Amino acid sequence: MINPMKPDEYVIGADLGGTHIRVAAVSATGKLSARVKRPSQGSPGYKNVVKNIRSAIKEVALKKKSAPLAIGLASAGAIDFSKNVVISSPNFPGWKNVPLAKDAGSVFACPAILENDANSAALGEGRFGAAKGWDDFVMLTLGTGVGGGVILNRKIWRGSSTSAGEIGHITVNPGGRLCACGNKGCLETTASASGIAASARALALSGDYEWLSGQKRRRGIGRIDTELVARGALLKDPACLKLLRDAGRDIGAAMAAVALALGVSRFVIGGGAAPAFKFMKPSARKAALSMAYTLTGPKLKIVSAGLGDDAGIMGAALLAMERIE
Numbered sequence: 001m002i003n004p005m006k007p008d009e010y011v012i013g014a015d016l017g018g019t020h021i022r023v024a025a026v027s028a029t030g031k032l033s034a035r036v037k038r039p040s041q042g043s044p045g046y047k048n049v050v051k052n053i054r055s056a057i058k059e060v061a062l063k064k065k066s067a068p069l070a071i072g073l074a075s076a077g078a079i080d081f082s083k084n085v086v087i088s089s090p091n092f093p094g095w096k097n098v099p100l101a102k103d104a105g106s107v108f109a110c111p112a113i114l115e116n117d118a119n120s121a122a123l124g125e126g127r128f129g130a131a132k133g134w135d136d137f138v139m140l141t142l143g144t145g146v147g148g149g150v151i152l153n154r155k156i157w158r159g160s161s162t163s164a165g166e167i168g169h170i171t172v173n174p175g176g177r178l179c180a181c182g183n184k185g186c187l188e189t190t191a192s193a194s195g196i197a198a199s200a201r202a203l204a205l206s207g208d209y210e211w212l213s214g215q216k217r218r219r220g221i222g223r224i225d226t227e228l229v230a231r232g233a234l235l236k237d238p239a240c241l242k243l244l245r246d247a248g249r250d251i252g253a254a255m256a257a258v259a260l261a262l263g264v265s266r267f268v269i270g271g272g273a274a275p276a277f278k279f280m281k282p283s284a285r286k287a288a289l290s291m292a293y294t295l296t297g298p299k300l301k302i303v304s305a306g307l308g309d310d311a312g313i314m315g316a317a318l319l320a321m322e323r324i325e
């Protein structure tokens, strides 16, 4: 990639989440500045989301006292990268083929691009984060769902149907819990933050697990989440440890499938539930190694993400830089 940016020039990277939009200026060396955070919606409706993104972009430019060279937007959901439209998004159920890059990015007369948030995060981690220097790797984000970003030859692999990287929907427990996609036993149902919470709530309700039942009585069932399960694991509660070990095994099974299909042996784990991953990692490694004969101990690398919430902004900005004329 030829990057014609001068030191004082910048592109804008924006990460559109269900609750917040986070926008920042990004320099050629990957330095973030002039950060702005806004609610995504305020009041519901596509027009309001567009209005909020536009005003956040303007505020970044005002702070920088100059216009950006390009704008990159990362959003959850199915994105048609070539057409710059959001086909559909779990965060905004009413959206269908909306031209978000054009509508939100036309604040300035510069190129604007749109990419899936997991793909953007993977690209960001590859260039400036935990996967720096790796040509091929897969990033898994353990959030409300399980997102996936596939990087091959340092580029996002989008597949022919714009849906590559849907690793959260690999079946790891045939006949298991029903997933939002309509299938049963997807990785997302046990290893996402909501999947871990659902498993823990079921154990708490059964009354057979002392620590979790006690937490249910004290806090209410709704407060049992991944963070609490990780705390239980830290206190060596056997039920919490087993639950995270099982989630790790499921992640390892999905990693094995990915490794066998793509020949990838390096993985980055990010997302809101990533802090609990240390309790899942040993079983993830064990499962991946036993299920994929192509993987070996020294070859298999599983690391935690390094950029945190900034990965999506960074990746979107890197894609925007490629559009500078």
Ligand SMILES: [Zn+2]
Pocket (backbone or CB within 6 Å): 168, 169, 179, 180, 181, 182, 183, 186, 188
């Ligand atoms: Zn699914």
